[in-house]
Amino acid sequence: MIDLPALKEIVQTAETKIVMLVVDGLGGSPHPETRRSELEMARLPNLHRLAGESSGGRTVPVLPGIAPGSGPGHLALFGYDPLKYYIGRGVLETLGIDAPIGAGDVAARGNFCTVDGNGRLVDRRAGRIPSQESRPLCDLLDTIKATGVQLKVLPVQDYRFVLLMKGEGLSDQLGETDPQRNGVEPLPVLPLAQEAKKSAEAANQFVERAREHLRGREKANMVLLRGFSRLPSLPSMGAAYKLNPAAVAAYPMYRGLARVVGMKVIPTGKTFDDELATLEEHYEEHDFFFLHYKPADAAGEDGNFEAKVRALEELDARIPRLVELNPDVLVVAGDHATPSLLASHSWHPVPLLLRSKYTRGDGVPEFTERACAQGSLGTFPAVHLMLQVLAHAGRLAKFGP
């Protein structure tokens, strides 16, 4: 939670509604030739109009220079210090396939890989075998039993799967088996703490059975396990902010992240239009909505400047439906930048708009990185965004007499 012990004393309830649209990978960077970013190249009449009624600013997801994954990026926007709360890779993969994971469970990200006759790695991703090939292998591995620990193998995509361990007294203090290079054998699962011995034994049993089951195959004849992790115990967002928060997200991982912070997840369809319809339908039931828009990040990750511009324009066309709802606080934020030039998440500060009845005279001229950098909210750590949101929603009392 935001590092403000007095938060619970100053948070107050109000009859106000908040909509936070998270545009995944929102920010970009200027193209060296045109000197204009994706946001600056896109035609965004609705976002620019919204900017004119909004305070502008930029969020720093974690720290200057740090490019965050989706986990830290979203936790910060919800007010959870990403340096304090950590969601491991195994848990994130599990959330990403919408699979249930309990409080004591340990999840690992699994890869099918290929080893040679001496057991040495020759391909850490087994030639990226497609899902139709890996799915029956997952079913096979799902039959493996270990002593005192229940195992589940869940397909993710292509060569990737999740190993879920359920049982009493499990620990995620486990070393990874992926040596991160070819030519050597996979590592054993090492217990990194005294209490992790039982979990390490179960994981090693799984690996040995998997090796036997997959033996003789030309590729995908072994597995690698990484990112052993458990669900972190996070304070509930609803209790911390005296809100009744809900999430509307077409992608499972973001529904999972919302669940981790205690939001209610409202079922929706596969597109942003579905999300908007869901939001409209359930608008009376909650006072805080987290809405997730994925395509901008996907295009940025592909290094496709034009596709990112289009993804932003497609979002823009749907902004009037959000504005129409007229929430007391409407936020357009990003979990991190994904500049097409980098084809990856980046460290750049992320542009931000916040509209409320207090911001109508404070608008920024347009919704771009540059304009937001000059906005009245300034450039600040994303973990403080929820304080701004609550304040503009009339939900924060004065601090101190």
Add this chain to the structure above:
Amino acid sequence: MIDLPALKEIVQTAETKIVMLVVDGLGGSPHPETRRSELEMARLPNLHRLAGESSGGRTVPVLPGIAPGSGPGHLALFGYDPLKYYIGRGVLETLGIDAPIGAGDVAARGNFCTVDGNGRLVDRRAGRIPSQESRPLCDLLDTIKATGVQLKVLPVQDYRFVLLMKGEGLSDQLGETDPQRNGVEPLPVLPLAQEAKKSAEAANQFVERAREHLRGREKANMVLLRGFSRLPSLPSMGAAYKLNPAAVAAYPMYRGLARVVGMKVIPTGKTFDDELATLEEHYEEHDFFFLHYKPADAAGEDGNFEAKVRALEELDARIPRLVELNPDVLVVAGDHATPSLLASHSWHPVPLLLRSKYTRGDGVPEFTERACAQGSLGTFPAVHLMLQVLAHAGRLAKFGP
């Protein structure tokens, strides 16, 4: 080190080169008449051109309103929290004369002073006696012996010297003898901790012998000791960032600071041209270079606006040699501002340029305090600069899955 436990997990190696030019006392403040700062008055065609290809920003050396000394100013730029790591006055003086100081040694800054017939201070700086007068006195004091502790007296300049104590079990928890006013006697060296008794006794023995040696002189007939301190134990910059860092600095103190953070110090000459030649000659041997430019600070300390403008113009003329090397990341930073109007270090945020292949479309119009304040890097704590540098050098992996 930067307060980021995950740093060691996300720092990665890369074939990239970084050059960080630290312009001592870089920032200034606008003149009340012209409303223009030293940077704004100077003719800086090369720095302005570089700015056009660089992301701009401003570093806050320690905290808003805090004017740092050279120690904290540089530590922050190297990523060491200046509120956590402290280099005492005695150690800094020792580094400043390029004298060797070992891990357990205690150094104090000494002043010759003048006392009256009753031993009361009448001049805490002994009329600022010149070096040719103080040097033989230092030789005299260097003969003093203390029980179980080896003493060395090293001349610094004018009325200043360093007292170095070497031996087993020394402590720097010692009170200063300078009462900071005239009319009273110098204080004894008090042990401020149980384990400091031996060190206090040795220091007091030194002071008594010094008093005897100097007795009868009209001035400089006594000494004052301040800033007892030991070399702090700092994590090595090379290990923390997976870099092979080197320092090129004409002034001893900055070589000393670089040594404290584990940089290799490359011998160079007395001028910035010498430094550039050294950099060029050794460019293949390291992947990180700290280059120090002193004249801007010296002119600012003298309160000489015109001289500071000239010092900046002389730097500008040499910028093409740096650009010619074409490092992957070229940083122009300052350890603190030294506005001529204040004739001292100041608390003002310090302008910053960072050029990399990611910043070519992001330039600031010129290299001035005002233009950098509008730059995309924003205004941020100097201790985070190395994160920005590593990120732009492709040396930081994503944080969190």
